[in-house]
Amino acid sequence: MKSSKPHSLSTIQLIPVEKVAEADFPSRYGQFRICGFRLANGSAQDTAVVLIKGEPDPDKVPLVRIHSQCLTGDVFASLRCDCREQLEIALEQVGMSEYGFIIYEDKEGRGIGLMSKLKAYELQDEGVDTVEANVRLGYDADLRDYALPAGILQYYKVRAVRLLSNNPDKLRALETCGIKIEERVPIQAVPEQARARYLSTKKEKLGHLLQ
Numbered sequence: 001m002k003s004s005k006p007h008s009l010s011t012i013q014l015i016p017v018e019k020v021a022e023a024d025f026p027s028r029y030g031q032f033r034i035c036g037f038r039l040a041n042g043s044a045q046d047t048a049v050v051l052i053k054g055e056p057d058p059d060k061v062p063l064v065r066i067h068s069q070c071l072t073g074d075v076f077a078s079l080r081c082d083c084r085e086q087l088e089i090a091l092e093q094v095g096m097s098e099y100g101f102i103i104y105e106d107k108e109g110r111g112i113g114l115m116s117k118l119k120a121y122e123l124q125d126e127g128v129d130t131v132e133a134n135v136r137l138g139y140d141a142d143l144r145d146y147a148l149p150a151g152i153l154q155y156y157k158v159r160a161v162r163l164l165s166n167n168p169d170k171l172r173a174l175e176t177c178g179i180k181i182e183e184r185v186p187i188q189a190v191p192e193q194a195r196a197r198y199l200s201t202k203k204e205k206l207g208h209l210l211q
């Protein structure tokens with residue numbers, strides 16, 4: 001997908017962020033730097049881990065993945081969702097790229113938190129879909145606004161990205177912050193029966209660009 005309209009300076013929202021820590025990070029997917037970031041004036045949950053491949057350079061267009069923490073998928077390899085596969089694809093692709101970022105936000109369950117997410121699973125077992133379950137627990141379908149990831153990219157003076165995503169909200173959030181989407185790179189896990197309904201809800205109710 002190509003984006004066209006550049007934002008005028010007056011409409012660009014600058015998100016203040018703070019870097020908490022930075023260290024070397026060798027991994028199976030390559031050599032990264034690892035950083036901790038927080039939203040300045042944010043709550044304790046407004047934090048993100050950032051893996052950086054290559055040397056930040058305002059004149060280059062990095063490959064970027066914004067990933068929301070999913071303990072059940074990322075750590076326990078759940079088949080209820082596609083998070084772990086997406087994370088592995090992102091680690092592989094960013095790891096192989098010359099310049100890239102994986103921004104891993106503390107937004108379990110699209111922002112509702114881990115315990116509420118487990119309650120939402122309970123509701124889903126009774127036949128409620130992933131969006132309706134959040135609503136029944138008193139939350140919006142999706143609480144994420146991607147301010148912190150946008151602020152982190154601004155911190156590194158990133159002006160345009162190739163974004164690994166199926167989520168139009170993420171594209172819009174970055175463009176609002178003056179970061180051009182030079183290309184949307186689809187990120188699609190192999191189909192699994194266990195998450196077929198979850199993915200069709202993402203597509204139909206959250207507008208994700210899935211095939």
Ligand SMILES: [Zn+2]
Pocket residue numbers: 070072073074081082083084
């Ligand atoms: Zn997940």
